[in-house]
Amino acid sequence: MDVYAQIATKIIAQQETIIGPVAVEQAKAVSGLKVDWDKHQVTVTGNEQSVINKLVDQYKELFGKISVEVCKDAASKLISQLPADKQPSSLK
Amino acid sequence: MALIKNKLVILVTIIFLGYVGWWASFQSIVEDQGKSVQWFGGTYGFMALIGAVIGYFAAQKWGGFKTILGKALMFFSLGLLAQEAGQLIYTYYTYGAHIDVPYPSWGDAAYFGSVLLYICGGIFLAKAVGVKFSLRPTKSNIIAIGIPLALLIASYWIFLNNHVYDTSQPLTVFLDFGYPMGQAIYISLGLVAYLLSIKMLGGVMRAGILFLIFALFVQYISDWTFVYQTSRDLWIPGKFDDLFYLMAYFVMTITMIKFHLIYRDLINKTNQVAKMHDEAKVRGA
Numbered sequence: 001m002d003v004y005a006q007i008a009t010k011i012i013a014q015q016e017t018i019i020g021p022v023a024v025e026q027a028k029a030v031s032g033l034k035v036d037w038d039k040h041q042v043t044v045t046g047n048e049q050s051v052i053n054k055l056v057d058q059y060k061e062l063f064g065k066i067s068v069e070v071c072k073d074a075a076s077k078l079i080s081q082l083p084a085d086k087q088p089s090s091l092k
Numbered sequence: 093m094a095l096i097k098n099k100l101v102i103l104v105t106i107i108f109l110g111y112v113g114w115w116a117s118f119q120s121i122v123e124d125q126g127k128s129v130q131w132f133g134g135t136y137g138f139m140a141l142i143g144a145v146i147g148y149f150a151a152q153k154w155g156g157f158k159t160i161l162g163k164a165l166m167f168f169s170l171g172l173l174a175q176e177a178g179q180l181i182y183t184y185y186t187y188g189a190h191i192d193v194p195y196p197s198w199g200d201a202a203y204f205g206s207v208l209l210y211i212c213g214g215i216f217l218a219k220a221v222g223v224k225f226s227l228r229p230t231k232s233n234i235i236a237i238g239i240p241l242a243l244l245i246a247s248y249w250i251f252l253n254n255h256v257y258d259t260s261q262p263l264t265v266f267l268d269f270g271y272p273m274g275q276a277i278y279i280s281l282g283l284v285a286y287l288l289s290i291k292m293l294g295g296v297m298r299a300g301i302l303f304l305i306f307a308l309f310v311q312y313i314s315d316w317t318f319v320y321q322t323s324r325d326l327w328i329p330g331k332f333d334d335l336f337y338l339m340a341y342f343v344m345t346i347t348m349i350k351f352h353l354i355y356r357d358l359i360n361k362t363n364q365v366a367k368m369h370d371e372a373k374v375r376g377a
Contacts, residue, residue, distance in 0.1 A: 018220055020155020020162055022358060029365040062358075064294020066222045
């Protein structure tokens with residue numbers, strides 16, 4: 001699994017601990033993200049940075065900036081594996 | 093607007109207003125403690141029962157005991173249920189068994205249980221809005237520690253300063269101390285959740301969370317008034333404190349319905365987006 005897919009997985013999992021299955025449903029609504037949560041498999045297609053940004057925005061619609069902070073927290077260890085220009089802007 | 097037009101909200105509001113009308117009807121003769129006052133006192137907890145049932149289903153939608161928000165809603169619902177249990181037990185003692193309510197009694201097990209359940213709800217509410225507790229001396233931590241501390245001191249000073257404890261009855265001493273302190277803890281958690289999240293909290297959950305904090309505040313007003321009045325022998329069944337409790341149950345019930353509606357709207361919206369994606373794929377193919 002590439003880093004972006006891992007980031008998406010971490011974010012969904014973290015959101016799931018707060019709001020449950022709704023978190024998965026929200027992720028499924030993001031274009032460019034294919035989610036098979038029974039297997040914990042997430043595939044990111046297209047512009048990967050943009051897809052992660054859309055995922056973060058999707059959660060932002062729930063709790064506002066708090067959701068963004070939760071996403072940043074979830075992805076904090078993985079984000080450092082990406083060069084600065086490849087990091088999704090929403091997680092910086 | 094969706095909340096106001098919701099059929100369940102309308103039904104719950106009609107029941108609430110019915111009880112308010114009933115309460116107002118006997119205020120001129122409340123000191124007589126007639127049948128109307130007794131029946132009112134024994135039945136208005138029905139509002140809490142409605143809230144508990146709706147809250148249970150709302151909590152299940154948000155993941156139940158498996159998620160932070162689900163746990164918060166579940167504990168508040170159980171708190172409502174405990175309130176209703178306390179009311180029924182007190183009613184039984186007074187009007188069924190015709191005895192003075194002993195202290196402590198099984199009613200206190202339910203009422204104090206509700207305080208503990210509200211504290212648990214408050215902890216998970218704070219966690220849901222991202223409140224993190226640590227020992228670092230940041231502004232957030234000063235708020236998170238300072239507010240509960242101030243409220244605990246204030247509660248101690250108002251309710252327990254010069255209080256004569258009956259040390260031969262440890263459970264009584266525990267409850268004398270536990271009620272005002274426990275209530276100060278749950279409202280502190282609500283205030284901390286509010287103050288530490290208000291700048292960051294947004295989105296569709298904002299209204300639900302703020303409703304929940306407000307419901308906790310109204311519950312605290314009711315509990316505070318009750319403890320204050322009973323500690324000074326001022327409490328009379330059927331007067332303002334019963335109205336406050338009725339309002340607290342009503343606000344919490346509306347809050348639970350709000351979380352139902354947020355869930356329903358989110359799922360509807362998500363399904364619509366998924367449908368649009370499917371249609372776009374079909375067009376692309």
